[in-house]
Amino acid sequence: PTFNNADGKPKYSTDDTFPDKGSIHKGKVQGVKDFGLFVSVPGWSTNGLVHISQLFKADIGDMKPSDAANVGDTVFVKVMSVRDGKIALSIKYVNQTSGEDLDPNGVAAQQEEQKRKLQPRERQPMRVTEAVLDITCSKCGGTGHLPQDCFGTKYELLDEEEVRS
Numbered sequence: 001p002t003f004n005n006a007d008g009k010p011k012y013s014t015d016d017t018f019p020d021k022g023s024i025h026k027g028k029v030q031g032v033k034d035f036g037l038f039v040s041v042p043g044w045s046t047n048g049l050v051h052i053s054q055l056f057k058a059d060i061g062d063m064k065p066s067d068a069a070n071v072g073d074t075v076f077v078k079v080m081s082v083r084d085g086k087i088a089l090s091i092k093y094v095n096q097t098s099g100e101d102l103d104p105n106g107v108a109a110q111q112e113e114q115k116r117k118l119q120p121r122e123r124q125p126m127r128v129t130e131a132v133l134d135i136t137c138s139k140c141g142g143t144g145h146l147p148q149d150c151f152g153t154k155y156e157l158l159d160e161e162e163v164r165s
Helices: 107-118 160-164
Strands: 002-004 010-013 024-033 036-040 048-051 074-083 086-090
Touching (some): 036 074, 048 074
Antiparallel strands (some): 024 074, 036 048
Protein backbone atom coordinates (compact mmCIF):
# COMPACT_ATOMS: atom_id res chain seq x y z
CA PRO A 1 0.00 0.00 0.00
CA THR A 2 0.98 3.60 -0.58
CA PHE A 3 0.53 6.35 1.98
CA ASN A 4 -0.44 9.72 0.52
CA ASN A 5 0.36 13.29 1.44
CA ALA A 6 -2.41 15.86 1.76
CA ASP A 7 -1.94 16.67 -1.93
CA GLY A 8 -2.63 13.05 -2.92
CA LYS A 9 0.89 12.36 -4.15
CA PRO A 10 2.51 9.14 -2.91
CA LYS A 11 4.60 9.70 0.19
CA TYR A 12 6.22 6.30 0.42
CA SER A 13 5.32 2.69 -0.05
CA THR A 14 5.70 -0.13 2.46
CA ASP A 15 7.83 -1.79 -0.24
CA ASP A 16 10.42 0.98 0.10
CA THR A 17 13.60 0.05 1.89
CA PHE A 18 15.02 2.46 4.41
CA PRO A 19 18.57 2.73 5.74
CA ASP A 20 19.60 1.30 9.09
CA LYS A 21 19.94 3.66 12.04
CA GLY A 22 23.59 4.57 12.58
CA SER A 23 24.67 3.75 9.02
CA ILE A 24 26.93 6.17 7.11
CA HIS A 25 26.20 7.14 3.50
CA LYS A 26 27.56 9.46 0.86
CA GLY A 27 24.90 11.74 -0.59
CA LYS A 28 24.26 14.91 -2.51
CA VAL A 29 22.61 18.06 -1.15
CA GLN A 30 19.34 18.58 -3.04
CA GLY A 31 17.95 21.53 -1.12
CA VAL A 32 18.96 24.14 1.44
CA LYS A 33 16.29 25.58 3.72
CA ASP A 34 16.41 27.74 6.86
CA PHE A 35 15.82 24.61 8.99
CA GLY A 36 18.39 22.32 7.35
CA LEU A 37 19.56 20.41 4.27
CA PHE A 38 17.78 17.83 2.14
CA VAL A 39 20.18 15.10 1.02
CA SER A 40 19.62 12.36 -1.56
CA VAL A 41 21.50 9.10 -1.32
CA PRO A 42 21.67 6.64 -4.23
CA GLY A 43 19.29 3.75 -3.60
CA TRP A 44 16.91 5.70 -1.36
CA SER A 45 13.45 6.59 -2.62
CA THR A 46 13.21 9.52 -0.15
CA ASN A 47 15.52 12.43 0.57
CA GLY A 48 16.74 12.69 4.14
CA LEU A 49 16.77 15.84 6.24
CA VAL A 50 19.82 17.12 8.10
CA HIS A 51 18.21 19.43 10.66
CA ILE A 52 20.16 22.58 11.46
CA SER A 53 20.90 21.15 14.93
CA GLN A 54 22.74 18.26 13.23
CA LEU A 55 24.99 20.42 11.04
CA PHE A 56 27.49 21.95 13.45
CA LYS A 57 29.24 20.63 16.55
CA ALA A 58 29.66 24.08 18.07
CA ASP A 59 26.89 26.48 19.07
CA ILE A 60 25.31 27.56 15.81
CA GLY A 61 24.78 31.20 16.79
CA ASP A 62 24.14 33.07 13.55
CA MET A 63 25.20 30.21 11.26
CA LYS A 64 22.83 29.06 8.55
CA PRO A 65 22.57 25.72 6.73
CA SER A 66 24.10 27.40 3.67
CA ASP A 67 27.27 27.89 5.77
CA ALA A 68 27.62 24.09 5.94
CA ALA A 69 26.81 23.07 2.35
CA ASN A 70 25.21 24.18 -0.88
CA VAL A 71 22.99 22.45 -3.43
CA GLY A 72 25.06 19.92 -5.37
CA ASP A 73 27.67 19.41 -2.64
CA THR A 74 28.61 15.83 -1.76
CA VAL A 75 28.41 15.07 1.97
CA PHE A 76 28.72 12.11 4.30
CA VAL A 77 25.62 11.62 6.45
CA LYS A 78 24.75 9.41 9.39
CA VAL A 79 21.21 8.04 9.75
CA MET A 80 19.86 9.18 13.13
CA SER A 81 16.31 7.84 12.78
CA VAL A 82 13.72 6.63 10.30
CA ARG A 83 10.11 7.29 11.24
CA ASP A 84 6.94 7.41 9.12
CA GLY A 85 9.00 7.39 5.94
CA LYS A 86 11.10 10.37 7.08
CA ILE A 87 14.86 9.97 7.37
CA ALA A 88 16.66 12.13 9.95
CA LEU A 89 20.35 12.60 9.16
CA SER A 90 23.40 14.14 10.79
CA ILE A 91 26.58 15.62 9.36
CA LYS A 92 28.27 16.59 12.62
CA TYR A 93 28.91 12.98 13.68
CA VAL A 94 30.72 12.09 10.42
CA ASN A 95 34.20 13.10 9.28
CA GLN A 96 33.48 14.88 5.99
CA THR A 97 36.84 13.92 4.51
CA SER A 98 36.97 10.19 5.24
CA GLY A 99 33.35 9.31 6.09
CA GLU A 100 34.48 7.96 9.47
CA ASP A 101 31.79 7.71 12.15
CA LEU A 102 32.75 10.16 14.92
CA ASP A 103 30.12 8.76 17.33
CA PRO A 104 30.02 5.02 16.55
CA ASN A 105 28.11 4.05 19.70
CA GLY A 106 25.70 6.99 19.59
CA VAL A 107 26.84 8.20 23.00
CA ALA A 108 27.36 11.84 22.04
CA ALA A 109 24.02 11.96 20.22
CA GLN A 110 22.24 10.45 23.22
CA GLN A 111 23.88 12.88 25.66
CA GLU A 112 22.95 15.81 23.45
CA GLU A 113 19.33 14.63 23.28
CA GLN A 114 19.13 14.29 27.07
CA LYS A 115 20.67 17.74 27.53
CA ARG A 116 18.15 19.23 25.09
CA LYS A 117 15.24 17.63 26.97
CA LEU A 118 16.47 18.93 30.33
CA GLN A 119 16.88 22.53 29.22
CA PRO A 120 13.88 24.66 30.15
CA ARG A 121 12.09 25.97 27.13
CA GLU A 122 11.51 29.64 26.76
CA ARG A 123 7.92 30.23 27.78
CA GLN A 124 5.60 33.17 27.51
CA PRO A 125 4.89 34.80 30.87
CA MET A 126 1.56 33.85 32.39
CA ARG A 127 -1.11 36.46 31.79
CA VAL A 128 -3.29 37.33 34.73
CA THR A 129 -6.66 38.52 33.52
CA GLU A 130 -8.39 38.69 36.91
CA ALA A 131 -11.57 37.64 35.15
CA VAL A 132 -14.31 36.10 37.26
CA LEU A 133 -15.42 32.74 35.96
CA ASP A 134 -19.15 32.30 35.48
CA ILE A 135 -19.02 28.75 36.79
CA THR A 136 -20.20 26.80 39.80
CA CYS A 137 -17.63 24.57 41.52
CA SER A 138 -18.68 20.92 41.66
CA LYS A 139 -16.76 20.43 44.94
CA CYS A 140 -18.10 23.17 47.16
CA GLY A 141 -20.97 24.66 45.17
CA GLY A 142 -19.33 28.07 45.23
CA THR A 143 -19.03 30.28 42.17
CA GLY A 144 -16.11 31.91 40.40
CA HIS A 145 -13.54 29.10 40.53
CA LEU A 146 -12.84 25.67 39.03
CA PRO A 147 -12.92 22.43 41.04
CA GLN A 148 -9.13 21.97 40.69
CA ASP A 149 -8.65 25.42 42.28
CA CYS A 150 -11.06 24.69 45.14
CA PHE A 151 -9.88 24.40 48.73
CA GLY A 152 -12.98 22.31 49.45
CA THR A 153 -14.26 24.63 52.13
CA LYS A 154 -17.45 26.59 51.73
CA TYR A 155 -17.39 30.04 53.30
CA GLU A 156 -20.35 32.22 54.04
CA LEU A 157 -20.38 35.94 54.64
CA LEU A 158 -21.27 37.10 58.11
CA ASP A 159 -23.60 39.96 58.83
CA GLU A 160 -21.87 43.07 60.11
CA GLU A 161 -23.91 42.88 63.31
CA GLU A 162 -22.58 39.34 64.03
CA VAL A 163 -19.01 40.53 63.56
CA ARG A 164 -19.42 43.45 65.95
CA SER A 165 -20.80 41.33 68.77
